[in-house]
Each structure stands twice: as C-alpha cells, then as structure tokens.
Amino acid sequence: DTAVSQTPKYLVTQMGNDKSIKCEQNLGHDTMYWYKQDSKKFLKIMFSYNNKELIINETVPNRFSPKSPDKAHLNLHINSLELGDSAVYFCAISTGGEAFFGQGTRLTVV
Amino acid sequence: KNEVEQSPQNLTAQEGEFITINCSYSVGISALHWLQQHPGGGIVSLFMLSSGKKKHGRLIATINIQEKHSSLHITASHPRDSAVYICAVERGSQGNLIFGKGTKLSVKP
Numbered sequence: 001d002t003a004v005s006q007t008p009k010y011l012v013t014q015m016g017n018d019k020s021i022k023c024e025q026n027l028g029h030d031t032m033y034w035y036k037q038d039s040k041k042f043l044k045i046m047f048s049y050n051n052k053e054l055i056i057n058e059t060v061p062n063r064f065s066p067k068s069p070d071k072a073h074l075n076l077h078i079n080s081l082e083l084g085d086s087a088v089y090f091c092a093i094s095t096g097g098e099a100f101f102g103q104g105t106r107l108t109v110v
Numbered sequence: 111k112n113e114v115e116q117s118p119q120n121l122t123a124q125e126g127e128f129i130t131i132n133c134s135y136s137v138g139i140s141a142l143h144w145l146q147q148h149p150g151g152g153i154v155s156l157f158m159l160s161s162g163k164k165k166h167g168r169l170i171a172t173i174n175i176q177e178k179h180s181s182l183h184i185t186a187s188h189p190r191d192s193a194v195y196i197c198a199v200e201r202g203s204q205g206n207l208i209f210g211k212g213t214k215l216s217v218k219p
Contacts, residue, residue: 031205041147041194043209056206088151094205099143099198101153 003027006091006102013081014110020067021076021105023091031055032074034066037088037104046089049074081109113137116197116210123217129184131213133197136178143207144171144182145196153196156182187217 005024013019025032034046047066048056054066063079078085086109091102114135123129133142144156157164157171159180164171168187173180184191194214198207 033206035207040211042211043196043198043207045206045208048204048206055204090153092153092207094200094207098158099145099155099207101145101155104151104153106151 003100004091004093004102006105008105009103010106010108012108012110015081015083017081018077018079019081019107020078021089021091021107023074023076023102024072025074025091025093025100026072027093027100028071029093030071031093032068033092033094034074034076035090035092037090039087043090047074047076078107081107083109085109111136112211113208114197114199114210116195116213118213119211120214121216123187123215125188125217125219127187127217129187129191129215129217131182131195131197131215133180133182133210134178135180135197135199135208137199137201137208139199139201141200142173142180143198143200144180145198147194147196147212149193156195184215189217189219192216 007022031050037043045058046060052068065077067075089105117132141160146154159173168185170183194212196212197210
C-alpha cells in the first residue's frame, strides 16, 4: 500500500490551459509538501501545507495554488500554463523519521 | 551557493567497488536525508540521520554534526545501485527538505 499516491504520472497540455495534479497520503501525517524538479534534476520546495493551512510558499507564481480538501489530500492547481512550467512535480510527506514521495508527475507544456 | 553541496556530481564505478558520496551543508538542521532516484523517476528514502551512523544492507550513512558533513557509502557495489543519490536537509519544525543537486552513480558490470 503506497504511502503517497500521486496522479497522473504524465501530463501533456497546451499553453494557457489549467490543470490539476492530485495527491493523497494514507499515513495520517499533518504536513504535506509539493516539490518541483527542474530540467537539471534539481528539487526545490514549492508549498508546505499543515492541517489545511499553507505554511510555506516559496516564490511560486500565483498561477500555482495548493488545495487541501481534507488532511489526506493536497492537490496542485496550475492556471494559465506556461512553457517554463514543464518539470516533474512531487508530492511528499515527512514523518520525522522518513520522507515519502509520490511517484512524480511529469508535466510537459507544449 | 547552494545550502547543500554534494560531491561528486557524477561517479562511475566497477561492480564490487566501494563507493562514497559526500554531502556538506551550511545551515542548521534537525535531520539529514539520503534519497535515491532511479531512472524511472521515483524517489525513495534511504536514511534519515540526526547523529552518528546508520546501516542498511550494503548501505552505510554517517553524519558529523559539528563539521556539517555526511557521507553515504555503498559496499560491494552492483549495477542495480545505478541511480541518482540525493542529500537533503530538514530545518526546524517546518519539515521541508532542502536538496543537494544529486550524485549520478553508474556501476558497470
């Protein structure tokens, strides 16, 4: 049973579209994260959400918005997609003993 | 300069060799993580350290808090160890990770 489930694995879309990436965790942890991995494979924090409250927003454009309908879910909505948004996005949790990552979503904007 | 520096960036080894990957950080941390990312893209946690040393199978991770340095060792390396190894530090109570740029390891048979 996967601790963090993320869908879809691949997402190809045109510039200007709005898209969402879903994330669900089954460990009951309070804090969830979204990370972005750029073309050089460098990972960087985007958002941290703790019990439905936004804790970290690391200079991410307003077009990106995390939505947490409940403690187990943290979805990432992206409006007006741009070519530069192409990257791999990872949802994750950190339990204080181990970090768990979703499978990643490779977003390609064409 | 990145807060977490890894070396080397790329590493090629022959099967059976002993491998060391180094990580230095410049900020105060509550924990340090070693992660593995396979070509398929998934990220797996190998170790979380706050002090000392941990061992899991052929993998050993050490940390020196005073020197702000950690090492990941792989004994008797195997081609299936080929992956990108990422060092990441956790700061304070927020729990988010700050990542190194990764070390791409290729083990040849």
